[in-house]
Amino acid sequence: MRRIVILISGRGSNMRAVIRAAQNEKWPAQIAAVISNKADATGLAYAAEHGIPCVAISHKDYPTREDFDIALQSKIDSFAPDLVVLAGFMRVLTTPLVTHYAGRMLNIHPSLLPSFVGLATHRQALAAGVKLHGATVHFVTAELDHGPIVAQAAVPVLEDDTEETLAARVLEQEHIIYPHAIRCFVEGRLSLVDGVVRIKQD
Numbered sequence: 001m002r003r004i005v006i007l008i009s010g011r012g013s014n015m016r017a018v019i020r021a022a023q024n025e026k027w028p029a030q031i032a033a034v035i036s037n038k039a040d041a042t043g044l045a046y047a048a049e050h051g052i053p054c055v056a057i058s059h060k061d062y063p064t065r066e067d068f069d070i071a072l073q074s075k076i077d078s079f080a081p082d083l084v085v086l087a088g089f090m091r092v093l094t095t096p097l098v099t100h101y102a103g104r105m106l107n108i109h110p111s112l113l114p115s116f117v118g119l120a121t122h123r124q125a126l127a128a129g130v131k132l133h134g135a136t137v138h139f140v141t142a143e144l145d146h147g148p149i150v151a152q153a154a155v156p157v158l159e160d161d162t163e164e165t166l167a168a169r170v171l172e173q174e175h176i177i178y179p180h181a182i183r184c185f186v187e188g189r190l191s192l193v194d195g196v197v198r199i200k201q202d
């Protein structure tokens with residue numbers, strides 16, 4: 001069984017989609033823990049109800065970003081993960097931590113990367129007037145919202161979209177592509193060729 005640790009900061013809807021898919025599709029993997037940098041993250045309660053070990057570790061208890069990341073890494077490693085899944089974990093990670101999990105840390109970003117890195121991606125998309133927007137699952141590298149792309153989904157941008165309606169349309173797709181990408185990882189179907197992700201079909 002592969003061991004997955006999920007990091008969240010808030011509502012955890014992607015985390016829920018992953019937990020559900022892992023159980024329903026009987027992945028050769030278990031969710032070893034859910035870790036949040038916010039004790040009041042609503043996703044923690046859901047994970048706890050599902051019998052998953054939950055940990056809150058606040059960045060506010062550490063003087064520097066580096067100190068927090070050292071503590072976070074040691075907490076993550078105490079669950080011996082094969083894969084670390086960032087699911088709405090709202091922290092910029094330091095290079096040593098990212099390097100430590102090279103090739104075994106995934107993130108989902110609500111845009112079609114490499115467009116619209118950073119925050120407020122739906123606002124950025126509306127301002128740019130793109131007609132397609134979406135979400136990307138990628139391996140985490142030291143550069144924010146970059147790294148080899150595992151999966152993407154596109155949605156249309158409609159004339160009367162607001163940030164909220166567009167976000168909701170994208171989120172629906174996130175809940176499909178993130179579990180799919182993670183399943184491919186735990187089934188050993190992902191490989192990197194010249195910095196590009198290849199996926200072996202079932």
Ligand code: GRF
Binds near residue numbers: 088
């Ligand atoms: C998602 O839109 C994800 O793409 C981004 O943060 C949001 C987290 O939502 N990284 P949730 O906590 O999974 O509901």
